[in-house]
Amino acid sequence: MYVPASFAETDLTALDALIERDNFITLVAVLDGAPHATHLPVLYRRDGERVELRGHFSRANPQSRLSGAALAIVHGPHAYISPGWYPDEAAASRVPTWNYALAHLHGGIELFDEESALAEIVDTLSAHHESQVGGDWRYEHDRDDHRVQLRGIVGFSLTVERIQLNFKLNQNHPVGNRHAVASSLESTGRPYDAEVARLMRERTPV
Template identity: 55%
Template structure:
C-alpha cells in the first residue's frame, strides 16, 4: 500500500478500531495459476499486545479455500470525497479533488482447518459476536445434527499476520485552515463523511 509518512499510523489501537467498526474484510490470495482472487469475509479479530488473532471461514466451493500463503487482508474504514472548493487556499494553491479514508493492509500466512470440533467452536463464536451486534438470539446448536451437517460446507482459516500497514489519510499534509474547513464540510455529509470529520478533529493539535 502506498503510504506517505504523513498518513502512516503505527498504533495498533487504530487497527482495533477499524475491526470494531467493520469486521467484513477483503482477503486476497493467489492461486497456482498466478491469478489473484479476493473474497469478502466476516472475521473474528483479537489482539494480545502485538500478537494478532484473526479467524474466519470460506464456503467449501470457494476456490480460495484451497489457497495457501502468502495472503493480504484489507480492513475497510470510513472514506469520503473531499472537494477542492472547501479549501480556503483553493485558488492560491490550485487545489484538486481528493479522497480521505482509513484502512489497514495485513500481510501474512493462512492456516486452513476443517475438523468438526474446531469448526463448531469457530461458528459458535462467530454467531455469538455478530448476533449480539444486531440484538439477535440465534445460536449454533452443536447437538442439532442438521446444523452439524452444514459444517461440511465450510473450511475454516487462521490468518497469521506478519506485517501491518495502517493508513489514515485525513488531510494531514494540508494547512490547519484547510483541515478545519474540510472537517466542517464533511460533518454535514453522510455517515462515512461524518466519521472522517470526527477522525480529522481527533488529530488536530
C-alpha cells in the same frame, strides 16, 4: 500498498477500532497465478503486536484449498473532499481528493476442518452479529442439522506478519484547512462523512 509518511498510522489501537467498526474484510491470495479475493467476516485477536484473524470459507470456494501468503484488507470510512472546502490562499491550486482509513494485513494462512474449531468460529461470529441486530439465532452443537452444516466450510487462521495502516486525513494540509474540511464533512449528513470528520478531528491540533 503505497503509504505516504504523512498518512502512516503506527498505533495499533487504530487497527482495533477499524475491525471493531467493520469485521467484513477482503482476503486476497494468488491462485493459479492470478489474484483471488474473498469477502468475509473474521474474528480478530491482538496481543501486543501479534495479530491473528480467523474465519471460514465455503468449501466450494477455490480459496479454501489455498494456504500460504495472503493479504487481508480492512475497510474503514472514506469520503470525497471538495477543493472548495479549503479556506487558505492556495485554494485555487487545490484539486479534489479522497480521505479514508484502511489497513493491509500481510501474513500466512493455515487451513483447518476440525469440527470443534469450525463450531467455535461459527458460534462466535453468529453470536456477535446477532447481538448487533437484536437477533437470537445461535449455533447449537448438539443439533445434527447444525453440525452437518460444518461440512460445507473450511476454517482458516491468518497470522499477520506485516501491518500497514493508511489514514489519509489531510495531514499534509495546514491545520485551518483540516478543521474546515471536517466541518464541511459534518454538514453533509452522510454517515461515512461524519466518521471521516471524527477521525480528522482526533488527529488535528486544536
